[in-house]
Amino acid sequence: MIEVQNLHKQYGRIEAVKSLSFRAPDGAITGLLGPNGAGKTTTLRMIAGVLKPDSGSVQADGPGIGALLDHTGLYQRLTTRENLEYFGELHGMSGEHLSGRVQQVLAALGLEAVAERRTAGFSQGERMKTALGRILINAPRNLLLDEPTNGLDVPTIRSLRALLRRLRDEGQCILYSSHVLEEVRVLCDRIVVVASGRVVAEGTAEELCRVTASDSLEDAFVKLTSLEELQCSR
Amino acid sequence: MQSLIIARKEILDHARDVRSLVSSAFYALMGPLVVLMVSMGTGKADKGGNVLLAMMSVFALVATFVGGMNVAMDSIAGERERRSLLPLLLNPIERVEVILGKWLAISFFALCGSLVNLAGFRVVLAAARLPVPDLLVPVTCGLIPLVLLASALELLISTFCRNVKEAHTYLSLLVFAPMGLGMFLVFFPRMTQGLWFVWPIVGQQSMLQHSIDGRGIAPLEATLLALITVASASVVLVGASRLLHRDEIVYGS
Numbered sequence: 001m002i003e004v005q006n007l008h009k010q011y012g013r014i015e016a017v018k019s020l021s022f023r024a025p026d027g028a029i030t031g032l033l034g035p036n037g038a039g040k041t042t043t044l045r046m047i048a049g050v051l052k053p054d055s056g057s058v059q060a061d062g063p064g065i066g067a068l069l070d071h072t073g074l075y076q077r078l079t080t081r082e083n084l085e086y087f088g089e090l091h092g093m094s095g096e097h098l099s100g101r102v103q104q105v106l107a108a109l110g111l112e113a114v115a116e117r118r119t120a121g122f123s124q125g126e127r128m129k130t131a132l133g134r135i136l137i138n139a140p141r142n143l144l145l146d147e148p149t150n151g152l153d154v155p156t157i158r159s160l161r162a163l164l165r166r167l168r169d170e171g172q173c174i175l176y177s178s179h180v181l182e183e184v185r186v187l188c189d190r191i192v193v194v195a196s197g198r199v200v201a202e203g204t205a206e207e208l209c210r211v212t213a214s215d216s217l218e219d220a221f222v223k224l225t226s227l228e229e230l231q232c233s234r
Numbered sequence: 235m236q237s238l239i240i241a242r243k244e245i246l247d248h249a250r251d252v253r254s255l256v257s258s259a260f261y262a263l264m265g266p267l268v269v270l271m272v273s274m275g276t277g278k279a280d281k282g283g284n285v286l287l288a289m290m291s292v293f294a295l296v297a298t299f300v301g302g303m304n305v306a307m308d309s310i311a312g313e314r315e316r317r318s319l320l321p322l323l324l325n326p327i328e329r330v331e332v333i334l335g336k337w338l339a340i341s342f343f344a345l346c347g348s349l350v351n352l353a354g355f356r357v358v359l360a361a362a363r364l365p366v367p368d369l370l371v372p373v374t375c376g377l378i379p380l381v382l383l384a385s386a387l388e389l390l391i392s393t394f395c396r397n398v399k400e401a402h403t404y405l406s407l408l409v410f411a412p413m414g415l416g417m418f419l420v421f422f423p424r425m426t427q428g429l430w431f432v433w434p435i436v437g438q439q440s441m442l443q444h445s446i447d448g449r450g451i452a453p454l455e456a457t458l459l460a461l462i463t464v465a466s467a468s469v470v471l472v473g474a475s476r477l478l479h480r481d482e483i484v485y486g487s
Binding site for chain 2: 072
């Protein structure tokens with residue numbers, strides 16, 4: 001479970017995140033939805049602990065947070081297995097425990113065939129899966145994913161969706177940020193809509209449609225975010 | 235110690251970059267090659283021999299800076315450019331451990347460069363039929379501490395620079411520090427007298443020159459120089475570690 005309370009971050013005169021609060025429960029995929037510049041990436045970085053908030057707090061239970069933010073950032077001269085082992089060792093894992101877990105992750109992501117290959121020249125899908133494997137290596141209770149389907153083909157997106165659903169069913173808390181509304185509608189159990197650095201609505205896709213009297217999530221999203229941006233610009 | 239895990243990964247990663255290793259080896263052997271060419275021009279006359287030996291001390295100082303240059307460039311500036319720095323920092327590690335690990339790896343390659351350079355000189359001096367000086371004390375108390383300081387400075391530059399191109403420019407300029415200062419001291423050896431011997435680079439140059447000339451090296455001076463050089467490296471590493479805590483350094487904006 002991830003609980004964010006009154007998170008605030010300012011860059012110079014720009015308030016990127018303003019008193020943002022929400023809760024992402026265990027056993028659910030929570031979508032973080034917002035237009036460009038809404039503060040999603042800043043929020044995810046603060047939750048992951050690589051950016052200090054000016055005020056507010058983040059609480060996460062279980063063994064830490066696995067975060068895939070911005071980019072895969074693989075080491076191209078290392079093999080898939082070595083990339084996973086490196087991150088495992090940085091989490092304090094070693095010996096048979098580490099090698100067993102690496103094998104488990106490789107199998108779960110279908111990466112066994114490329115386990116001994118250096119990651120230079122990998123397809124976008126293989127890169128994404130390896131990066132995902134690195135953050136799953138220590139079996140974190142909470143996962144943060146920022147635009148994970150960017151540049152992926154349909155079969156890879158489908159296999160990623162299946163994996164995330166499996167992790168959710170195992171009780172993990174997944175916070176999923178995306179611009180692709182259809183992706184969020186299909187995958188996420190709950191949606192948190194962010195605009196101009198604050199939460200403007202929360203609920204299931206159906207609830208957001210009902211509250212805004214919209215026929216589609218796209219219409220609901222536009223109504224919710226444009227209203228907030230209009231108020232902020234005044 | 236997570237810094238050792240990081241150091242081992244960096245060494246493995248860069249040891250596979252054969253092109254980079256070859257270019258670093260050429261850089262390290264540049265000194266012996268230049269001296270070889272000069273020796274062919276001057277013969278082994280007394281004056282020519284002195285010039286060769288004086289040049290050797292300058293190139294030995296330069297070599298401590300060149301072996302780890304490519305690795306340093308790739309370490310933080312390269313990681314940020316390839317966007318692998320943030321995923322690394324998302325792991326439960328202290329920033330100081332990241333700096334220490336990368337510094338150890340840079341120092342390893344810098345030391346290798348320095349040893350390749352000295353081995354090259356040994357071959358050249360033997361070919362020119364000049365006596366090979368005993369460099370045990372200058373290497374252990376002078377060049378190894380200087381390798382540690384040079385690596386720390388290179389890592390600081392790599393941390394500060396936004397991309398590899400910028401880091402390359404500043405690292406190339408850094409190499410001029412031992413080159414320029416070393417050449418200056420060859421022509422103005424008086425500068426190595428007095429308390430100047432405790433200054434990094436100046437002290438190493440003085441120590442090398444003493445060994446080459448067959449003069450003795452005072453143990454106290456050698457120990458003091460080693461300690462001051464390593465202490466300077468520590469200060470630089472603290473600076474690099476502090477830089478890595480800044481958001482604009484991590485995100486490059």
